[in-house]
Amino acid sequence: MRMVDMIAKKRDGGELTTEEIQFLVTGYTDGSIPDYQMSALAMAVFFRGMTARETGDLTLAMAGSGEQLDLSSLQGIKVDKHSTGGVGDKTTLVVAPLVAAAGIPVAKMSGRGLGYSGGTIDKLESFAGFEVERTREQFLQQVRDIGVSVIGQSGNLTPADKKLYALRDVTATVEAVPLIASSIMSKKIAAGADAILLDVKVGKGAFMKSIEEAETLANAMVAIGSQVGRKTVAVISDMNQPLGFAVGNALEVKEAVETLAGKGPRDLTELVLAIGSRMLVMGGLVTNVEEGRKKLEDLMASGKAVDKLAEMVEAQGGNKQDVYDLSRLPQAKLIHTVTAEQDGYISEIDAEAIGHASVVLGAGRLTKEMPIDLAVGLVLHKKRGDQVKAGEVLVTIHANEDRLLQSALKEMEGAFQISTAIDGDQPLIYKIIE
Numbered sequence: 469m470r471m472v473d474m475i476a477k478k479r480d481g482g483e484l485t486t487e488e489i490q491f492l493v494t495g496y497t498d499g500s501i502p503d504y505q506m507s508a509l510a511m512a513v514f515f516r517g518m519t520a521r522e523t524g525d526l527t528l529a530m531a532g533s534g535e536q537l538d539l540s541s542l543q544g545i546k547v548d549k550h551s552t553g554g555v556g557d558k559t560t561l562v563v564a565p566l567v568a569a570a571g572i573p574v575a576k577m578s579g580r581g582l583g584y585s586g587g588t589i590d591k592l593e594s595f596a597g598f599e600v601e602r603t604r605e606q607f608l609q610q611v612r613d614i615g616v617s618v619i620g621q622s623g624n625l626t627p628a629d630k631k632l633y634a635l636r637d638v639t640a641t642v643e644a645v646p647l648i649a650s651s652i653m654s655k656k657i658a659a660g661a662d663a664i665l666l667d668v669k670v671g672k673g674a675f676m677k678s679i680e681e682a683e684t685l686a687n688a689m690v691a692i693g694s695q696v697g698r699k700t701v702a703v704i705s706d707m708n709q710p711l712g713f714a715v716g717n718a719l720e721v722k723e724a725v726e727t728l729a730g731k732g733p734r735d736l737t738e739l740v741l742a743i744g745s746r747m748l749v750m751g752g753l754v755t756n757v758e759e760g761r762k763k764l765e766d767l768m769a770s771g772k773a774v775d776k777l778a779e780m781v782e783a784q785g786g787n788k789q790d791v792y793d794l795s796r797l798p799q800a801k802l803i804h805t806v807t808a809e810q811d812g813y814i815s816e817i818d819a820e821a822i823g824h825a826s827v828v829l830g831a832g833r834l835t836k837e838m839p840i841d842l843a844v845g846l847v848l849h850k851k852r853g854d855q856v857k858a859g860e861v862l863v864t865i866h867a868n869e870d871r872l873l874q875s876a877l878k879e880m881e882g883a884f885q886i887s888t889a890i891d892g893d894q895p896l897i898y899k900i901i902e
């Protein structure tokens with residue numbers, strides 16, 4: 469087999485065989501296929517696309533390119549959740565303990581964030597002492613003991629994807645749907661998922677800017693799931709405004725705990741219930757979404773969902789008191805409010821601008837090495853569609869340095885649009901693809 473023939477075949481609109489895809493993934497991982505040939509192939513895929521069969525084969529080949537997590541010693545169907553990412557997205561912090569409290573085993577590897585605020589792992593480090601690096605055995609034992617563990621990505625999972633993603637980043641081929649879909653799905657499969665719930669974000673603060681793009685990506689991932697025997701459901705949800713009120717690590721943790729207690733923002737609660745209830749169905753715990761929803765609402769109301777997070781925090785080296793007394797989380801030194809200049813209705817809250825402001829404050833990182841400040845961020849007081857009077861607070865900024873606070877204020881100029889009439893309601897969930 470020769471890589472040059474595969475490039476030519478794809479360039480001319482042909483379909484690669486399973487063996488050819490395995491050959492190119494193996495060769496690229498071990499270095500026998502050079503970057504320049506892989507770049508040419510990625511560009512050919514960008515223009516010619518891939519069939520569902522090719523995309524499924526690419527996914528499995530990448531999932532198998534390195535270590536794979538074996539979760540078979542855990543009882544039950546392991547349902548993983550993935551979000552394509554957005555501003556204020558703390559869904560995993562809520563969903564993981566919530567579905568675990570219902571009886572779904574959650575053995576989750578999560579990332580640190582690049583961009584708007586930290587990733588789930590950064591956020592969890594708001595609990596002093598919380599350990600995100602665990603041995604495989606500690607990780608699995610914790611799930612056997614208490615039903616949930618969330619740790620950082622470790623081990624040599626999907627090296628082919630790591631290399632290919634970095635290459636795509638510098639060859640203008642990130643935006644090829646089969647490549648994005650196989651990249652995401654290969655990581656979930658290597659992390660041991662039997663079933664996968666995808667939260668595909670769409671809007672100004674998301675990777676996918678239009679509903680059409682989000683739907684194409686969601687369809688591609690659901691098709692891969694059925695191709696490779698992993699039940700996959702995709703929820704397409706709004707990211708034009710931040711999710712919930714809080715943006716920033718400890719601030720988001722606080723909001724996540726409030727949501728677990730059934731006292732969270734409406735949009736976050738709704739999304740968590742939509743995602744969590746489907747995970748219960750996929751895990752075989754309930755027969756329909758309504759039953760799942762009811763179960764999750766009961767766990768929130770009874771305090772069992774918060775208790776499950778507290779158990780996880782303690783099992784991973786933190787102090788469970790931090791979950792019950794949120795004033796123990798990191799706090800910023802400077803609190804500054806921004807108020808409305810006119811009466812009206814909030815017609816837009818620019819998620820991207822809010823995200824940039826949080827990065828400027830130090831809540832997110834632009835390079836992998838950048839440290840983050842867990843205490844800083846923003847808390848919205850209003851959401852799209854809310855009525856507001858001149859002088860009312862729109863957002864509170866939590867900062868640790870005045871210089872950064874001033875820069876964040878600049879980033880946020882114009883982020884809140886106020887109009888005299890209510891706009892049509894924009895949905896939180898656009899579509900669910902199963």
Ligand code: URA
Pocket residue numbers: 633642647648649651652
């Ligand atoms: N996220 C991924 O993990 N992979 C992609 O290709 C794009 C976004």
